[in-house]
Amino acid sequence: SDPVVVSIRALDPTTLEQLARAARTMIDIDRDDEATRYLTSLSQAEAEDMALYSLHQEMGSQFVIQLHTRPGIQPIGRKVAEQIMSASKRIADDPVRLQQLTEQLTSDDKYERSVALEQLQTLGERGAAAILNAFADESGVGDSKYLRSGLALMGEAAHEPVIGGIRSAVPKIQLESVIAAGNLPSSEMIVSLLRPLYGQNTSDPVKQAARQSLQKITNAIPDRAQAGEILAASVDRN
Structure with a gap:
């Protein structure tokens, strides 16, 4: 045998x-x-x-x-x-479970954070979106520095949620999405960052973060006229 x-x-x-x-x-x-x-x-x-x-x-x-x-x-x-x-x-698909994982990601215990991050990474885009949504939590979870580092470690899984977050009407989610965008270089991300950078209703912190993220992912930041052409082309392409 x-x-x-x-x-x-x-x-x-x-x-x-x-x-x-x-x-x-x-x-x-x-x-x-x-x-x-x-x-x-x-x-x-x-x-x-x-x-x-x-x-x-x-x-x-x-x-x-x-x-x-x-x-x-x-x-x-x-x-x-x-x-x-x-x-x-x-x-x-369990929203309670996702909330538990994002809360665990803010733990002071390094092991607890690593376990939560691993499970969120397994969930891919859904996990990244859960982290972004947690920034809007007013109980104190949304202020955790570990949420930001956790989102950065989600890698490409965060790409689409971050693009969506840049358009968010929730200020904290928009700001954190703009910050995270600097770690996710792509032509689509550049277009997404131009909107808040030159948007009329964008807050100063978001504008500043958009400029910093663009500096990380492109050699030259388009001026307002160039940005208008790029945004128009992206609409035509879609």
């Missing part, structure tokens, strides 16, 4: 993570029959959404895709993949 199969069986995987790792190892050595055994146990565990969401974080999206598409482990592979994805979506 295969020594890897024997070794894994001897470990007697029982937790979700153990069962998932065992299944992945069996897939790696082309023992789909053994992988199916562990996936069946995983599917029957009746895990809560948060546990499946954490499993998705632990194992990664590539593993879930593999479960969904590998012929030799069907139909149980697809069933487990759908259980994981459905649970993750329910967690991602």
Whole structure:
């Protein structure tokens, strides 16, 4: 018998993570029959959404895709993949959970912040949007320096939420979006920053932040006439 199969069986995987790792190892050595055994146990565990969401974080999206598409482990592979994805979506769509994560991101405890950031990063654009919305929180959370650093660490996932935030009617969200834009260079971001820079109703702090962000992402800031041409071209292009 295969020594890897024997070794894994001897470990007697029982937790979700153990069962998932065992299944992945069996897939790696082309023992789909053994992988199916562990996936069946995983599917029957009746895990809560948060546990499946954490499993998705632990194992990664590539593993879930593999479960969904590998012929030799069907139909149980697809069933487990759908259980994981459905649970993750329910967690991602839970506004209470998003608020908890953004509050945790402002914790004085570095470990708590890192856990929250990791989960928000897993949520992608939805996580970045949750951080931006938290800036409007008047309970004190919105004043946390950790929100700003957390948003910067969201990377490209923050691109679209930041562009939306630059247009926000909520002053704090607009300001923080303009500041964050300096870390997300793109032609679309430049166009988005020109609006508040030359807007008639833009506050001085937002104008100043827009200029600073533009200085970070472009060699030369367009003057008002050039900005008008760029904005007109962007409208025509859309």
